[in-house]
Amino acid sequence: MAEISVIIPTFNRAGRIEKAVESVLAQDYKDFELIVVDDGSEDDTLEILKNYPEVRVLPQERQGVSAARNHGVNAGAGALIAFLDSDDLWLPSKLRVQAEFFNTNPDVLICQTGETWIRRGKRVNPRNRHEKPSGQVFERSLDLCLVSPSAVMMRRSLFEAMGGFDESLPACEDYDLWLRIGCRHPVHLIDEPLVIKHGGHEDQLSAMPGLDRHRIASLVKLLENEPLTASQRAAAAAVLLKKCRIYANGCAKRNRMEEAEFYRALALRYENEPPQNQAKKENNPP
Structure with missing residues (x-):
């Protein structure tokens, strides 16, 4: 049984899913299972995923990113859970650094790493208001979500206790979960940029109006x-x-x-x- 369940939700990301998957398979920490939940893609995403027999692919009818993540977690068995959005990438040491953090700090329930931001192909520096806090994140995260799905690792027990992502929310589902966690528990920061976060493309949920x-x-x-x-x-x-x-x-x-x-x-x-x-x-x- 793998220690970490890695969950990638995806929808119509044929042009990006390959790099996301390969960034997970290239991790220098190998005690993980990789589950990709395809949320009703209509492009070649599923065909591309056939090239990776070591990846568990779970197709579902279009239900949204919350349902996709929840489905992946429910299908996995790892005591730790990590998420990767299908347009982001991990550096090779990401899982190892976080797994070691949990082993060293057995009372910790959730942590995240730093990120490198790429917007429309160019590296950008986050503004001061985007600086991630460590510990009590709740009040600072109310105005602006300061926890990133691709940077998070948490214990399965916490995810299950919180009931997972709210499937009634078509967007901002991560904002919702991090606040529900943050009002109860500290969210620790490993201040290393171990995630490459891509932004600025039209199919991002964060680009939705309203x-x-x-x-x-x-x-x-x-x-x-x-x-x-x-x-x-x-x-x-x-x-x-x-x-x-x-x-x-x-x-x-x-x-x-x-x-x-x-x-x-x-x-x-x-x-x-x-x-x-x-x-x-x-x-x-x-």
Whole structure:
């Protein structure tokens, strides 16, 4: 039984999947299984994957990246789980460095590595606001997702306890999971750029319009369902209010008035929440 289950979700990535797979197979740490979940590709992705008999390929009807990742995890057996997006690459020492970190720190549940960013074929330097924290990441990650799927490794027990990725979210599913984890547990950073993260291409989920709508949905879930501390709750509510107002203003400019009113009302709902209700929810987590 492999120690690490590596999960690659993919959809119509015939031009990229080969390099992603080969970056995993080139790891200098070999105690892993590689599972690629094809989420209903209509190009040559599945044909290309036939060239890799050592890779377990799981085709499924189009269900989205959350379902694909969850399917891969459920099919695997490793006590540790690592994800790689099919447009990203790993350096050869990525799995070894993280496996050693877990072995040295048996109480750690999740960690991530640094990244090198490539945008439209050129290396770019992340801005200061993209700098990854280590440890308590929750409040800093509310405005901007600071945990990357391709850089994460976590214990299977944590993934299962959190219920995996939310399959109702077509995007920002990683933002949602990292916040649900981050409000409970530290996310440790191994500050080495062991992932090559590619961006700027049109088929990225992060290029979808209206992404804040999904982040808002995630924040509402947090406020309603998660055992937030008082400071976490205040921070999440503040970001929710800001995102609701920005999104509502954008809807109004596009004459989507009913949608704008919905998000304005949602902002008011949390802005006017009585302090005693906040304390009650904190003291009686679901």
